[in-house]
Amino acid sequence: MADLNADVLTRIFLHLQFTERVRLETVCHLWHLVLQSNACFSDMRQLDLSDFLSNTTADYYQQVSYPVLLLPYPSYSLQESISLSPTIMGVVERCGSYVRSLSFGSRWLKVRQHVVDTIARNCTQLRQLDLGAVILNADISHLLQTVAGQLRVLSLEETSWVHNEHAEKMANLLSSFTRLESINLRSAMFSIQNIVHLPSTLRQIDISHAHHFSESAMVSFLRLHPLLETFTASPCPVMNQDILDALSDLPLLSSLSLGFIDDRSIDMSCLSRLTRLRSLTLQSVSSLNETSLLSILSSLTSLSTLSLRRCDRVFDYSSLSFCERLSHLTITDTMQLADTHLILLAVRSSLRHLHISNCINVSSQGLCYALSHSQLQELLITHCPSITDEVMYTVVTTQETIKEISIQRCTAITSKGVAALAWLRNIRGLRSLDISKNRQIDDSAVESLHNALLTLARRPHPCLSASDTDCHKRHKKRELSPMKEQSLTLLVAQTSVTQSVEAKVEDFINLIY
Numbered sequence: 001m002a003d004l005n006a007d008v009l010t011r012i013f014l015h016l017q018f019t020e021r022v023r024l025e026t027v028c029h030l031w032h033l034v035l036q037s038n039a040c041f042s043d044m045r046q047l048d049l050s051d052f053l054s055n056t057t058a059d060y061y062q063q064v065s066y067p068v069l070l071l072p073y074p075s076y077s078l079q080e081s082i083s084l085s086p087t088i089m090g091v092v093e094r095c096g097s098y099v100r101s102l103s104f105g106s107r108w109l110k111v112r113q114h115v116v117d118t119i120a121r122n123c124t125q126l127r128q129l130d131l132g133a134v135i136l137n138a139d140i141s142h143l144l145q146t147v148a149g150q151l152r153v154l155s156l157e158e159t160s161w162v163h164n165e166h167a168e169k170m171a172n173l174l175s176s177f178t179r180l181e182s183i184n185l186r187s188a189m190f191s192i193q194n195i196v197h198l199p200s201t202l203r204q205i206d207i208s209h210a211h212h213f214s215e216s217a218m219v220s221f222l223r224l225h226p227l228l229e230t231f232t233a234s235p236c237p238v239m240n241q242d243i244l245d246a247l248s249d250l251p252l253l254s255s256l257s258l259g260f261i262d263d264r265s266i267d268m269s270c271l272s273r274l275t276r277l278r279s280l281t282l283q284s285v286s287s288l289n290e291t292s293l294l295s296i297l298s299s300l301t302s303l304s305t306l307s308l309r310r311c312d313r314v315f316d317y318s319s320l321s322f323c324e325r326l327s328h329l330t331i332t333d334t335m336q337l338a339d340t341h342l343i344l345l346a347v348r349s350s351l352r353h354l355h356i357s358n359c360i361n362v363s364s365q366g367l368c369y370a371l372s373h374s375q376l377q378e379l380l381i382t383h384c385p386s387i388t389d390e391v392m393y394t395v396v397t398t399q400e401t402i403k404e405i406s407i408q409r410c411t412a413i414t415s416k417g418v419a420a421l422a423w424l425r426n427i428r429g430l431r432s433l434d435i436s437k438n439r440q441i442d443d444s445a446v447e448s449l450h451n452a453l454l455t456l457a458r459r460p461h462p463c464l465s466a467s468d469t470d471c472h473k474r475h476k477k478r479e480l481s482p483m484k485e486q487s488l489t490l491l492v493a494q495t496s497v498t499q500s501v502e503a504k505v506e507d508f509i510n511l512i513y
Helices: 006-013 018-026 029-036 084-098 113-122 141-147 164-176 193-197 215-224 241-248 268-273 290-299 318-322 339-348 364-372 389-398 415-423 443-458 469-480 499-505
Strands: 046-048 101-103 110-112 128-130 135-137 153-155 182-184 204-206 230-233 255-261 279-285 305-309 328-332 353-357 378-382 404-406 432-434 438-442 488-491 509-512
Touching: 006 029, 018 029, 018 084, 046 084, 084 113, 110 113, 113 141, 141 164, 164 193, 193 215, 215 241, 241 268, 268 290, 290 318, 318 339, 339 364, 364 389, 389 415, 415 438, 415 443, 438 443, 443 488, 443 499, 443 509, 499 509
Parallel strands: 046 101, 101 128, 110 135, 128 153, 153 182, 182 204, 204 230, 230 255, 255 279, 279 305, 305 328, 328 353, 353 378, 378 404, 404 432, 432 488, 488 509
Antiparallel strands: none
């Protein structure tokens, strides 16, 4: 190793994990010098700073102790606590000049001023900055001014400021970005009036539950940003007919999410002008009725994802039959959805994801028909009392690609129906099964699923020849230690499943009580 020059060592070190490189700084003087050069961290283009913290509890971030993962102290324990600031500063100072995307992992880390200043000083090439779900005890204006010219993506989703004056500075900074393409201002604590000054390059925005925003500013913003492709406002901070008309005139809009609109005088049918729309989510929209829904769905021929949640004034869902390209459907909290609507939809579309919740007039008949005409990856049926074991039998006989099933609070389904899933053709591919809040399901259903998985694991896979010893070894290894990816997550809270069965099935099933 003594004959290797710095360039060769740098190439070798680039194959190691970040923390491994830092620990090697203590090996010798040469390695220390090589590893202290930023070139050894030139592969760090995306950085999630929460990955370098061994603990994420609330008390942890107030502690002051050595950063065991990064600073080369001669002895330490991996169980030691580390302080947030020195750890993050150590990471950023090493690789910051190469980082293009930076995040704090949305773990409600409390970030202080010297951390923000270190990022501003070192991460001068940032293109994406995620400060979502962060507690900021700092003024980030200098950081944003530093990267404003090149920043493409900015997230301040649910960001919390310790000092309101720091939050208010953001209102004036919105006009500083010149190349921004995506911004998330969900639950913004500051005035977002100045979003009208965001660059015309903007393509995605989320202003759900934002504050201090006028109706006129919203209209102006929509008129000045014709390239918008994704617009999310649920809950919607402001809404009137002019705003909805301006939304409907966006020529490139492909994803729209609106929620909690109480004004019944708004005509929602103007959304039918959004002919490029592929995803539509409407939640608690009192202005939506069956007439406007018919107008919308009959015009949006490219719609692939539709979510209608608690839209109380829609009394007829027959217009679902116009959705020929629909692959994702979510309908919740309505008494008006019936079997006939699912049948009409299943005849003309190819569903992949179906979520129905609290729809008491949907029965096994309509759902079984939909299953027989679709190959689902996700079936989520919650709080539907008319759904019986017949649906489980139909899933077994028709579905080959399903990965997730939820029958939470479907109290007419029994252990017999759940146990039938053991005969599912792709039982290995089933990743999650939620049977919670149903006292009719007991240990026998869990044991049946486990027996099916165990039998498949022991079944030898076809080999190229009888003498294929490698194949034989792989089969033996699978018998002795089941592959982790075969594990099925089973949610059994408030059922008759007992904890005594957990030890019997833990090799293939992860029970969550």
